[in-house]
Amino acid sequence: MSKKDIDNEILKLLENDARISLSEMSTMLDIDEEEIKNRIDRLKKTGIIRKFGTSINWKKAGEHRVLSVIQVKVVPQQRAGFSKICKEISKDSRVKDLFVATGEYDLILLVEATDIDEISKFVTEKLAPKKDIVGTYTHIVLEEYKRDGVISFDDGAGRLKISI
Amino acid sequence: MISNRIKEIPFSGIREFFELVQKSKDVVSLGVGEPDFPTPEPLKDAGIRAIENDYTSYTSNYGILELRERIARKLKLKNGIERDPEREILITTGVSEALDLAIRAIINPGDDVLIPEPAYVSYKPDVWFAHGNPVPVPTTEENKFRVQSEDIKERITKKTKAIIISSPNNPTGAVLRKKDLEEIADLVIDKNLIVISDEIYEELIYDGERHYSIGSLNGMEDLTITLNGFSKAYAFTGWRLGYAAGNSEIIEAMMKIHQYTMLCASSIAQYAALDAFDLREDVSDMVRSYDLRRKLLVRGLNSLPNISCIMPKGAFYAFPNIRESGMNSEEFARALFKEVGVAVIPGNTFGASGEGYVRCSYSVSRETISEALERIERFMMSI
Numbered sequence: 001m002s003k004k005d006i007d008n009e010i011l012k013l014l015e016n017d018a019r020i021s022l023s024e025m026s027t028m029l030d031i032d033e034e035e036i037k038n039r040i041d042r043l044k045k046t047g048i049i050r051k052f053g054t055s056i057n058w059k060k061a062g063e064h065r066v067l068s069v070i071q072v073k074v075v076p077q078q079r080a081g082f083s084k085i086c087k088e089i090s091k092d093s094r095v096k097d098l099f100v101a102t103g104e105y106d107l108i109l110l111v112e113a114t115d116i117d118e119i120s121k122f123v124t125e126k127l128a129p130k131k132d133i134v135g136t137y138t139h140i141v142l143e144e145y146k147r148d149g150v151i152s153f154d155d156g157a158g159r160l161k162i163s164i
Numbered sequence: 165m166i167s168n169r170i171k172e173i174p175f176s177g178i179r180e181f182f183e184l185v186q187k188s189k190d191v192v193s194l195g196v197g198e199p200d201f202p203t204p205e206p207l208k209d210a211g212i213r214a215i216e217n218d219y220t221s222y223t224s225n226y227g228i229l230e231l232r233e234r235i236a237r238k239l240k241l242k243n244g245i246e247r248d249p250e251r252e253i254l255i256t257t258g259v260s261e262a263l264d265l266a267i268r269a270i271i272n273p274g275d276d277v278l279i280p281e282p283a284y285v286s287y288k289p290d291v292w293f294a295h296g297n298p299v300p301v302p303t304t305e306e307n308k309f310r311v312q313s314e315d316i317k318e319r320i321t322k323k324t325k326a327i328i329i330s331s332p333n334n335p336t337g338a339v340l341r342k343k344d345l346e347e348i349a350d351l352v353i354d355k356n357l358i359v360i361s362d363e364i365y366e367e368l369i370y371d372g373e374r375h376y377s378i379g380s381l382n383g384m385e386d387l388t389i390t391l392n393g394f395s396k397a398y399a400f401t402g403w404r405l406g407y408a409a410g411n412s413e414i415i416e417a418m419m420k421i422h423q424y425t426m427l428c429a430s431s432i433a434q435y436a437a438l439d440a441f442d443l444r445e446d447v448s449d450m451v452r453s454y455d456l457r458r459k460l461l462v463r464g465l466n467s468l469p470n471i472s473c474i475m476p477k478g479a480f481y482a483f484p485n486i487r488e489s490g491m492n493s494e495e496f497a498r499a500l501f502k503e504v505g506v507a508v509i510p511g512n513t514f515g516a517s518g519e520g521y522v523r524c525s526y527s528v529s530r531e532t533i534s535e536a537l538e539r540i541e542r543f544m545m546s547i
Contacts, residue, residue, distance in 0.1 A: 009456075013456075017531065028456035028460050159200070160196070161193040162186055162507060164197050164284075164513065
């Protein structure tokens, strides 16, 4: 297996569950724990691993949060293109994801806030005043069926507990 | 009300235990015998398209020709078996049906059928249904559960008609090597027997082992019925699709039963499976994922007191030896479930030579394996 392949094996295991232990990974991949630890440190340092986080269903936890998808139309600036405005918006802690995309709008933002008012403030006070932004289109998320690759419902599909 | 024949066939005593596990809410189950992946998206989509486009009628009794042609090509390229898709391949409702047809097509009342054990639970009853006489050939942990040709030879009599082999094996994970198969083939040719070769776990094989088909060996062409299907490699269990390949005489005889009992395999499943053999990457990703979990489970079991487990080379089962616990297989499985809520399958379910072992599936998530290992450890410390 090449170096990159081993890294990717480690990444796949971590992508599935960041809490997997070094000893479990060592057992599964036939690599000693020390080496796995070093590889993970390097993957973190080089930004290949963005962060170790946890996907949480806040609604179930009883905490109210509002998610919105906001499309933004931008006038590209000479030299800087979209980059300058994207960096500016990214700094706002309410922005969870920011993509430059094809289509009628140029940017797609995932914005998480405590309530609708805060989303409204974000659009009217953060985005609207920027002269490069010529239009926004805000979608308030009503229901979540799948988040971070995890489905949030139980439809009874599944295997028998015992099959020979 | 019930026929004498069926009354004579015993119900497995472990059934009520399985029902209990099935109903329980909080169980960590290593008792599953199917993939833990969903059917790959292209096959799901193809199945939906088949329904939308009205490919929902009966098909040829043999199955749709296009699928038989693709199976023939796969058998040639991967298994070294040349079969005419027109008359030498029969598409069935899972390998289970193919197995029943194969046995009924060749067995006369009183014929002996050799079954290396531990073995899949259907082999013996299917022989009984055909009024044949199943003859277990025990395999041992010392020989990695690979059947030894001398043990087969010893049991061959004038009444012996066939032998059912399965590699990779459920429940032991044993993979027969080319040499094993050549020795079996020599006996089969010498005594003019027939081999029914169940190769459903063919794709799930590890540690650089290779799958060989006994039907590809010299002189075995007409003496082998090769059974395979889509369930394990393509996470296709509920679709029920398998196939048999052999010489036209045998396949025609199997088709005769099939046309009056099943008529044809599900048309939807057949159309859905057409592109299955192109999914090489999905299959190798699944195999790699099983491989990692195999190591986690087997090495984890070996770190526990009074359990030892050889490294299985195929399928998705570990078959640990639990004799040191002082319990037999069933006692162990029942106590393990009762005390710590972990479900495993007692080894004697698969034949007498499975006594002293339990089957643990690693077709479960990494988290499930770790949780099960913790609980089994607690159990082993408490006894």
